[in-house]
Amino acid sequence: MPARSYLYVPGHRPDRVPKAAASAADAVIIDLEDAVPVAAKATARAAAAAALRAGSGGTPLWVRVNPGADDLAADLAAVVGPGLAGVWLPKAEPAALARLDDLLTGLERERGLPGGAVPVVALVETAAGVLHAEEVCRAPRVVRLGIGEADLAGELRVRPDPDRTELHGVRLQVVLACAATGLPAPVGPVETNVTDTDRLAHTTATLLRQGFRARTALHPRQVPVINAGFTATAEEVAAAEALLARVPADESTAVDPDGHFLDPAVLRTARETLDRG
Structure with a gap:
């Protein structure tokens, strides 16, 4: 199952990386971009x-790099090698x-790594990135998309309500x-209120419904809270198993006891629920 939770750690705070790795997070992102002051960029790369x-x-352990040409080259030169799960690219455009x-x-050639060894999560947070999202998905190395809504809202000049409608x-x-x-379902944005777990559960449930x-x-x-929000409950798993059990192995459709038609789309949703269980 693809990761449900990616925990950011400021790159200039190396003491936080072991703590983040020991948490329940499915993956950790060492952030060299927004979380790091300009004066601390070199320190963050070394850390x-x-x-x-x-x-x-x-x-x-993933690393979010800076998108600017000079910083990008310096970031990659510092981190490409064993131990790097992959790179997150902000403001991703073709x-x-x-x-x-x-x-x-x-860098892979220079350091004796297999070609294509470093995968990329493309963080869509510009108008051009949104308009070219399919092309972004098809770019070499891209294994997943994320969305960054703070920068995007600023560029679009919108003022989102609390639910970011x-x-x-x-x-x-x-x-x-x-x-x-054919990429996995994308990664949703952060919830900036880190103390309100009820709000986090609500916004995570919204993201789940949205795909x-x-x-x-x-x-x-x-x-x-994030892991729980993207994991099917025991009740959901039981319901999906019961639904799939109603369809004979040699059939692609059926009608349940309540008269509901079970077609391939319904069955696909049930199987996806089991994948999240």
Whole structure:
């Protein structure tokens, strides 16, 4: 099952990486971008490289790089190697992904890594990224999409309400692009209120209904809520198993005892529920 929770750790705070890796997070993102002051970028790169060398006890360690050309090259030079699960590229657009692929290809060759060894999660948070979401999905190395709504809202000049209703159409575009290209369901945005777990549960449930199956987190206390939100409950699993049991092995459709028609689309949803169980 793809990761449900990705926990951000500021790259210049290496003491937090082991704590994050020991949490319930499915994966950790060492952030070299927004969480790091400009003056601490070099320190963060060195700390991230050391954390990758030290390992994490099995928790995948990703790195969010800076999208600017000079910073991107410096970030990748510091972190590409053993221990790196992959790279998150902010403000992902086709041209930026092509540049990233070129840099990664050169580093892999230089460091004796297999070609294509470093996968990429493309973080869509610009208008161009949204408009070209399908092309972003098809870019080399991209294994998943995420959405960053703070930067996107600013560029679009929208003022989202607490439920970010104004961005729901954009979320659907990202979900559609992933489904059309065969990528896993995308990663939803952070919940910036790190103390309100009720709100986190509510917004995670909304993301699940909208087609997301993971989200990023800013604090370890958010992780269990996110994991629970994207994991099917025992009741949901039992209902899906009962539904699938009503369809004979040699049939693709059936009618349940209540008269509801069970077609392949309904069965596919039931199987997806079991995958999340």
